Amino acid sequence: MEKTLAATVQQADHARQNEKRVAYATIIGTTIEWYDYFIYAAIAGMVFNQIFFQPAGAGMATLLAFASVGISFLFRPLGAFLAGHFGDKLGRRAMLVATLVLMGGSTALIGLLPTYANIGVLAPVMLILLRILQGISAGGEWGGAVLMAVEHAPTGKRGRFGAFPQLGVPLGLLLSSAMLALMTGVVSPGEAFMEWGWRVPFLFSIALLFIGHWIRSSVDESPVFEEIKERKSASKTPIAQLFKHHAATVLLAALVFSGTTAVGYMTTGGFIQNYTTDPAGLLRMERTPVLLVVTFSALVWLTFTWLSGCWSDKFGRRNMYIVGFLVQIIGVAALFWLVNMGSIWTVLLALVLLSVGVGLTYGVQSVFASELFPASIRFSGVSISYALGSIFGGAFSPMIAAYLIGKTGSTVAVTLYLGAMTVLALLAALTLRDRSNIPLGPDHEAEQNRSPLWWKS
Template identity: 50%
Template structure:
């Protein structure tokens, strides 16, 4: 395996597959909780806690985000010291175990207030895992890639998110179609959580066969790995951490309209659309998101990472209010159209992310920098996006208030993009990085 040029042939394909499969499994696990938060947990676990059960249920999605930075710090520290591969295996096991346990937690009717408490504790473990997963998967793919194709190879762990969304909605839609509404609420929703056992086994089989990043191996052999990566990261690169977080926050807030379950919950509860139909509509949009994410990564190798980001943010902004107008018609075909076009801007602001983050930081702090930027951006953007959306829509009586909130987040990301230096051709050896100027 060439150190500077990246893996080739079957080795390279295995690296990309490991990054994509692992991320897919992590986000399948993460999303089935988010989707069930609006459709199941509000009534089965949080209804006994008061009239704001739906808000409380959505809030548990956000609580896990506050533990993502902790997961990012721990995984980043270890990933920059002992390697990317070991962290990918650990985070996959943590996410899988917590998801399977969620599938067997009794509801409030059976064990009282202990039920939502156990659910929240397991959601926290998911947050810790998600905080460390992405950085390792993204860096493994990008650090193995040839310099001229980092954008495309970095897009493969990114498409694990729409694939995870596709799987989560698909399995839930299948279970919903095969059960009555009462059966789905009673036991059907547990099936996707328990199926995670199979996915984790597949992911572990693939990830344990992947070689360590060649760039990290060079640092380790030179004994240049930082003993405490957070110190040089925040001393020399805190502006990059902030800018990276703002870029992702703008993408994450918008993405969590579907990945956080808000659109599904609104369509079923307020527009009275069939649950299986709505889940299928989101699956179609996940395919569009996958395609636009790959396209965004491919374009990033040709016109630059930041230019693709900016195109994506403009697309998000232009489509924001038409998106909610089409959803509010209650027409299934228009719902699908709204979600598919919504996915274009989302993919363009997600596809280039892995390559951009990898090129922003020196090798010795790269895992920490990428993971922490990602985790902070998730807190600022996605943590309470479904909760905020639900509160805005309930308080104002219109989904256009939600559109206004997402438009503001998009503008913040667009502005931040002008302060990040694009370095698509920089070597990934241990050299300084910085913002524009």
């Protein structure tokens, strides 16, 4: 009796320790991934337009810099297909480690690149190739992190656990913005930042890579995948099965994601940073205060991402999306009205309002997607839906915004564009049923295979 009790206590203690490791692995890993990604996006509009694309002329160089941010999104589906295929066949944990190494290595190499002045056109070509590798990594990373978190979660706490990998995005934005504020304001202000200071945040990724690899390698494999492996029920062709039976769900989930990414990439894609600090623009604000404001807005995004995941366990995933998108519309409407006042305080207010709505929609994203797809093809479904949503929404939203302002001379068109993306995402969310707490294991594939589309029984 005593041995049985001791064994039970030991198992419970192991489970609690593993839950902590899962939380750390998903939060820290995704934070590092998105730090790498956002460092590029932020520096592209401030630096790369001048040192890699400058022969194209001021306006076109900025568009090309933002296009280099967006081009990586076109390769996210490739990363999602590869990670989804092998994640459904070989396991979630291996993909988490592989994508982290690919992202960290690519980021560090960007920090070592020679510029256009050194080697000519080869410099932007090499930059874009490394950006493509970042896109492949990002396309595969999210699905693995999400499933490790959600599939380890106790019943009734999936929303909370699903928020762990989501926290990596605002944390990555916070870390990257704080690093840039430090470099532009203290370590390498002015011309020193343009000459060498911009390289340091990329090279810092090497240290983060070792930390993330150590943590992710220590976590247990997803219990759902362990069951699949024991039963030898892994799908031989997960992607083919996904598109044969769940193509409409993939498309609608991608549209839901696109509403959050299009708006979120106004800061994570570097557009607001460039718009407010561009020496040739209307506002011409100082870089460091703007970066500090973005850092603070990332804290707001972080807070509401966590609250959204936790609240979804109580109020449902779909309801959180509805509330989040309605709040996001308010933030979109106020964004440029406040930013164009030209005060750092109105920029702060604008980004805080925007971050509340984005956080509310982003926090529920991972658990919502995980509950849409059957266990045997879940990695593929989650990863590909997210990758496509990133293309529909975030991929070129900074470039589209820059183009619309250049074409119209006003930010009104950008507000309409972001508003339309938010409304489209809200409508897509309304077409999908709430499947909160549906069993996730392979024993319940019949129930998981029932369509989540509201017009199907």
